Amino acid sequence: MRKIFFTALLLLLAALSGCNQRTNSYFEKKLTFPDLLTSDQKVKLSAYVVPTQSQYEWHQMELGAFIHFGMNTFTGKEWGDGTEDPALFNPADLDADQWASTLQRAGFKMIILTAKHHDGFCLWPTRTTSHSVVSSPWRNGTGDVVKEVKDACERHNMKFGIYLSPWDRNAKSYGDSQQYNAMFAQQLTELLTNYGEIHEVWFDGAHGDEHDSKVQKYDWLHFYQVIDSLQPKALKAIMGNDIRWVGNEEGFGRETEWSITPLQPDISDLFINENIRLGISPTTEDLGSRRIIEEARTIHWYPSEVDVSIRPGWFYHPEEDQQVKTLSQLVDIYFQSVGMNSVLLLNIPPDKRGRIYETDAERLRQFGDYITQTFENEKLTNANMEWKARTGEAREFNVIPGETINMVMLQEDIRKGQRVEEFAVEGWLNDQWIELAKGTTIGYKRLLRFDDVSVSKLRVIISETRDIANISKVGAYHAPHLDNDHHNHSSSK
Ligand code: FUL
Secondary structure, three states: OHHHHHHHHHHHHHHHOHHHEOOOOOEEOEEEOOOOOOHHHHHHHHOOEEOOHHHHHHHHHOEEEEEOOOHHHHHOOOOOOOOOOHHHOOOOOOOHHHHHHHHHHOOOOEEEEEEEOOOOOEOOOOOOOOOEHHHOOHHHHOOOHHHHHHHHHHHOOOEEEEEEOOOOOOOOOOOOHHHHHHHHHHHHHHHHHOOOOOOEEEEOOOOOOOOOOOOOOOOHHHHHHHHHHHOOOOEEEEOOOOEEEOOOOOOOOOOOOOOEEOOOOOOOHHHHHHHHHHOOOOOOOOOOOHHHHHHOOEEEEOOEEEEEEOOOOOOOOHHHHHHOOOHHHHHHHHHHHOOEOEEEEEEOOOOOOOOOOHHHHHHHHHHHHHHHHHHHOOOEOOOEEEEEEOOOEEEEEEEOOOOOEEEEEEEEOHHHOOOEEEEEEEEEEOOEEEEEEEEOOOOOOEEEEEEEEOOOEEEEEEEEEOOOEEEEEEEEEOOOOOOOOOOOOOOOO
């Protein structure tokens, strides 16, 4: 009886939600609950919220690269103040193909370039300001970094995104809200019109109210409209409503990471007030538990992206050449991001020449080799399958005889929602089951490391799920040990 009621409710809601509806029973990206629902019904319905096609493709990408390059590369700063002389921008040997080939070989599927950082210097020949490459000596003022990087991405079969800082410390109109919003929309229009397909638009939330007296009220809805009309498949990140900031810049994912959450970016009074009512922000640990869903009015597919730099700063500084993250650190970051239901956006800042510095390039090569080597040898004999798991259900998998494992991979088919709330992985050793790992959420991908063990079988138990879980992958691997290897089995937060 309860089941019949639930199905009827699903169908009714699907019909009511109109454009959010993908099939008869899923809600694409957004679901607004009607008032009459019980807490349990809300939690169960949340299991039917699914990503858009673009969001789904973004999850599958797993690895994206951030490129911070611009005026700061030449002044040695992290935040320029906008008074920098364009004459300073003059990379002697800018080679976007070196960026793209280095990253592509290391497994990265996208590059997001800082087309404009907070100092306002534009890396493309914009018509909105003279504070751009046009006024620089680089390529005699005829250069266009955005175009060179986009073209290199095309040649290396990579996606391309732009970072466009809303905070602009050079623009005279900044603080005159209407005028600056028009300029910003124009900059967006240029970037989204002249360079072919743009896959992600990254709106930084940073603004230096404490440094600058100017107060600018951004017209986010208009910026969204510009993107939606010019590049409907482009994902809006951070201050955008397709991809969420994980909440730190150190490379830590959440132990419990729900892609379904009531959180929305603080772009309107409505969203700001709702976030306050629920007590949530991008840095909140719990963004999707039952308690949060029960209190929510609307929920969204709003997955997390982990942005972190390979160096201490976001921009290249020669004095940090000895502080490029070690392979072991990068691998930990990988397991804490990709392994925790997030996409990793690793920042690689090119140097003053306009090239990825040798140490960073070498580290990327090692990282790519490590990931390939780790995952090329599947240790289960029956790893690829479809498993519709109910709460409490378990399944066994055979390990190739004689193999040692120290990591498992679990995936849910998120096109049917994110559902698992608790699971455990056990190994058959000396005639008994021993626990190897356990966790809460799975989502698009969950990777769990543990000490080397030679078990003949694995058992995965789905201890709690919001509805029948669609497990699309259970895999086991051996991740090579690294010097100063410190296995971080749980979140380092
Ligand atoms: C922050 C900025 O202030 C940093 O400079 C950097 O761009 C980082 C990715 O976002 O908010």
